[in-house]
Amino acid sequence: MKVKIQVIIESDDGRVQGVEKVACLMLGTLTPEKLVLSLAEARGILQALQQSMRARQVGDYTAERINCPCCGKRGVQKGHHPILFRTLFGKLTLNSLRLHQCDCQPTTGKTFSLLAELLPQRTAPELLYLETKWCSLLSFGMTFDLLQEVLPIGDDLNVARLRNNLHKVAVRMEAELEDERQQFVENVPNSVPMNSMPDPAPPLAVALYGAYVHAAGLETRKENWFEVIVGKSITAASEGRYLAFVHNYDDWNRASQ
Numbered sequence: 001m002k003v004k005i006q007v008i009i010e011s012d013d014g015r016v017q018g019v020e021k022v023a024c025l026m027l028g029t030l031t032p033e034k035l036v037l038s039l040a041e042a043r044g045i046l047q048a049l050q051q052s053m054r055a056r057q058v059g060d061y062t063a064e065r066i067n068c069p070c071c072g073k074r075g076v077q078k079g080h081h082p083i084l085f086r087t088l089f090g091k092l093t094l095n096s097l098r099l100h101q102c103d104c105q106p107t108t109g110k111t112f113s114l115l116a117e118l119l120p121q122r123t124a125p126e127l128l129y130l131e132t133k134w135c136s137l138l139s140f141g142m143t144f145d146l147l148q149e150v151l152p153i154g155d156d157l158n159v160a161r162l163r164n165n166l167h168k169v170a171v172r173m174e175a176e177l178e179d180e181r182q183q184f185v186e187n188v189p190n191s192v193p194m195n196s197m198p199d200p201a202p203p204l205a206v207a208l209y210g211a212y213v214h215a216a217g218l219e220t221r222k223e224n225w226f227e228v229i230v231g232k233s234i235t236a237a238s239e240g241r242y243l244a245f246v247h248n249y250d251d252w253n254r255a256s257q
């Protein structure tokens with residue numbers, strides 16, 4: 001059995017404006033694998049569906065904006081050029097119209113791209129959100145493998161792009177903090193500027209270990225025992241410090257009971 005998936009484009013008043021083929025599935029003998037869509041089939045259908053829908057939307061947007069918004073005169077075309085837009089469901093290639101600036105504008109003679117002005121960022125916000133989320137939880141390499149396996153994001157994704165996108169999001173979030181940024185640094189009054197803060201101290205490594213010591217020769221292990229805790233702190237500039245205590249026999253602990 002053959003199953004065809006088509007997109008039917010209708011105008012607002014219900015008139016059919018076009019029918020486009022999205023995918024064709026061949027259904028064989030029913031098996032657990034054939035009962036549901038495979039990941040590859042689902043990715044292919046979503047990618048083709050999205051490309052079909054967006055091509056129509058770009059056409060409508062271009063038709064609306066080709067006339068000058070100030071004087072209404074039809075724009076003079078310079079040509080077309082492709083714009084690549086990365087999304088969760090694949091890379092879209094959008095055909096953008098380039099127009100000459102209208103005579104009524106002070107910058108006459110220049111050209112501009114309709115879609116380039118609409119899409120200054122070439123990665124969909126939802127894809128950027130997923131990239132950023134997983135990059136903050138996993139390594140760049142594991143995030144790349146995860147996204148590549150699950151989503152039809154194409155071959156233009158790589159570790160360097162993930163790292164650059166994460167950096168841009170981090171810079172933008174830092175900028176959005178503005179005055180609140182100072183509040184994330186503890187014990188520093190707001191009057192102290194960030195660039196006047198001292199360099200951080202060398203790293204300090206702390207190790208703690210605890211054990212229970214039981215008296216020998218008793219019937220149960222619930223009597224005559226104590227807990228020993230020992231620790232060591234080491235910095236790059238010193239040989240370290242040691243500590244050890246038995247809290248059952250600690251003077252402060254006994255006094256508080």
Ligand SMILES: [Zn+2]
Binds near residue numbers: 073102
């Ligand atoms: Zn004009």
